[in-house]
Amino acid sequence: MSASRSKTGREIDKAAALWCVRVDGGRMSDADARDLDAWLEADVRHRGAFARAQAVMARAERARALGAGVSVAESPDAVRATRRRVLMVGGGLAACLAGVVAWRIEAALAPLVLKSSKGEVLRVPLADGSSVTLNTNTELHVRYSRHSRDLELLAGEALFNLRDDRARPFVVRAGAMSLRGGASVFSVRNDRDAPVCMVVRDGTVELTCGQRKPMLIPANYMVKAAATTISADAPLESSRMESQEIARRLAWEDGMLSFKGETLAKAVDEFARYSDTRLVIDDPELAQETVSGRFSSSDPARFAQAVAVSFNARVIDADGALHISR
Amino acid sequence: MLSSMTSQRAHWLARHILPHEPFLRRWLQSRKIGALEIDDIVQESYALLAALNSVEHIVNPKSYFFQTAKSLVLRDLRRAKVVSIETAGDLDVFGLVEQITPEDEVSARQELRVVADALAGLPSRCRQAFELRKIDGLSHRQIAERLGLSERTVEKHLARALHLLMEALGRGGDTASRASMRSKKRSSHVSIQIKDR
Numbered sequence: 001m002s003a004s005r006s007k008t009g010r011e012i013d014k015a016a017a018l019w020c021v022r023v024d025g026g027r028m029s030d031a032d033a034r035d036l037d038a039w040l041e042a043d044v045r046h047r048g049a050f051a052r053a054q055a056v057m058a059r060a061e062r063a064r065a066l067g068a069g070v071s072v073a074e075s076p077d078a079v080r081a082t083r084r085r086v087l088m089v090g091g092g093l094a095a096c097l098a099g100v101v102a103w104r105i106e107a108a109l110a111p112l113v114l115k116s117s118k119g120e121v122l123r124v125p126l127a128d129g130s131s132v133t134l135n136t137n138t139e140l141h142v143r144y145s146r147h148s149r150d151l152e153l154l155a156g157e158a159l160f161n162l163r164d165d166r167a168r169p170f171v172v173r174a175g176a177m178s179l180r181g182g183a184s185v186f187s188v189r190n191d192r193d194a195p196v197c198m199v200v201r202d203g204t205v206e207l208t209c210g211q212r213k214p215m216l217i218p219a220n221y222m223v224k225a226a227a228t229t230i231s232a233d234a235p236l237e238s239s240r241m242e243s244q245e246i247a248r249r250l251a252w253e254d255g256m257l258s259f260k261g262e263t264l265a266k267a268v269d270e271f272a273r274y275s276d277t278r279l280v281i282d283d284p285e286l287a288q289e290t291v292s293g294r295f296s297s298s299d300p301a302r303f304a305q306a307v308a309v310s311f312n313a314r315v316i317d318a319d320g321a322l323h324i325s326r
Numbered sequence: 327m328l329s330s331m332t333s334q335r336a337h338w339l340a341r342h343i344l345p346h347e348p349f350l351r352r353w354l355q356s357r358k359i360g361a362l363e364i365d366d367i368v369q370e371s372y373a374l375l376a377a378l379n380s381v382e383h384i385v386n387p388k389s390y391f392f393q394t395a396k397s398l399v400l401r402d403l404r405r406a407k408v409v410s411i412e413t414a415g416d417l418d419v420f421g422l423v424e425q426i427t428p429e430d431e432v433s434a435r436q437e438l439r440v441v442a443d444a445l446a447g448l449p450s451r452c453r454q455a456f457e458l459r460k461i462d463g464l465s466h467r468q469i470a471e472r473l474g475l476s477e478r479t480v481e482k483h484l485a486r487a488l489h490l491l492m493e494a495l496g497r498g499g500d501t502a503s504r505a506s507m508r509s510k511k512r513s514s515h516v517s518i519q520i521k522d523r
Contacts, residue, residue: 008362008365009366009369010365013489014485014489017492018481021485022481024459025466025481026465045369045373047376047377048371050331050376051331051335051336051372053488054333054336055340055344056344056496057340058340059344060445061460260446292442294446
């Protein structure tokens with residue numbers, strides 16, 4: 001171990017990573033190549049770090065099967081593209097959007113009904129500058145008046161991004177839960193046969209549930225009714241989450257599903273919410289394997305393929321479903 | 327040219343050596359070898375493995391990797407002349423290396439999962455650039471165009487991504503947080519911590 005003793009392993013790793021990226025990019029000039037050789041010649045640790053960087057690079061290549069990059073692979077600018085798609089779904093929605101934007105706040109007798117179909121993610125700007133994003137299969141009723149902003153989530157899941165307006169409280173009802181927010185971002189999920197669940201991403205939301213006293217739910221908390229039907233005394237479950245975990249749970253906003261150690265069985269159930277292409281896992285043992293990564297919610301076939309590759313399984317298209325089996 | 331390690335060798339290292347690196351580091355740590363020395367030993371071990379004419383004779387890569395590291399430790403100890411009693415006593419334990427069996431091979435599946443997790447933990451710009459390069463196979467220039475960045479910035483993002491992956495994959499979880507990777511702890515259940523009004 002000779003020269004540049006003062007350099008730490010990490011500094012060397014950093015330099016090695018940059019060289020490795022340059023070589024991989026294939027745009028090394030002769031002078032660059034000479035510089036690299038000189039650098040490698042200078043210290044055996046440089047040679048080792050460079051080999052190691054190349055090994056890490058090679059290993060990342062091997063991992064592509066797991067679909068860790070499906071998000072970007074699908075579209076270069078996933079977020080923007082999804083928004084675009086969201087804003088351009090069919091003529092019906094366009095009309096509906098125009099209706100919302102041009103909608104007069106006053107004297108709305110009938111609620112505005114927002115609906116998304118299976119696999120659809122709808123982002124709807126509301127007249128006051130707030131916005132709501134509907135996940136798949138969702139129905140939301142919006143009623144704005146001079147004194148109130150009342151929304152009711154009848155089914156599905158929605159993300160609310162609220163503009164504060166002291167004069168007009170914003171209230172979302174879902175099952176027995178009633179949520180009141182100022183400037184805040186939160187999601188609510190109200191599925192049939194499942195307890196209502198809400199997650200606060202930003203700000204604070206006031207939760208009223210049955211006969212309970214109102215509670216303030218801060219950002220990064222999830223609250224879930226413990227049972228499908230809620231009585232005044234039914235317990236609520238709350239848990240704190242890392243903001244990354246929240247981002248993961250709300251990946252649907254960008255048309256993605258993000259898994260982190262979920263079982264395949266659970267992942268397949270998630271896909272079923274978004275697509276009519278059925279995924280079936282024939283092998284119960286395989287169903288208990290876990291998956292991580294981001295996948296396009298509208299492309300279960302690609303997910304199936306990724307699963308097959310990483311678990312040594314096969315995908316068979318039969319009886320109108322994709323069977324994954326070993 | 328020194329930089330011309332074959333891509334087969336890079337893949338061999340990726341498949342057979344890299345997955346064992348966290349174990350080697352932990353093992354060296356348990357031998358009371360300092361962090362800086364460990365970095366040196368690991369890097370030098372890779373250098374030796376990369377420089378081998380052939381790896382076909384290596385039946386048990388993990389064992390070979392540990393042996394290589396061991397020989398470097400011993401060389402350093404001899405150089406240092408003063409060998410502390412503690413370290414010298416531990417030298418016997420090096421004999422254990424031979425007992426490492428091929429069952430220690432990390433399964434391909436586990437390996438993929440580790441990489442996917444590491445990728446998911448990268449800062450989003452870095453990850454995007456890295457995925458466009460490694461998954462979509464775009465050139466640096468194409469990535470620059472797609473992301474609206476200069477090629478130089480793309481290169482920086484890629485290098486940062488690779489460096490963070492080196493930290494995450496090679497060093498294992500322990501230093502991951504220092505490398506600003508996503509924390510392992512995700513959500514912890516607490517009883518209602520919400521203020522009643």
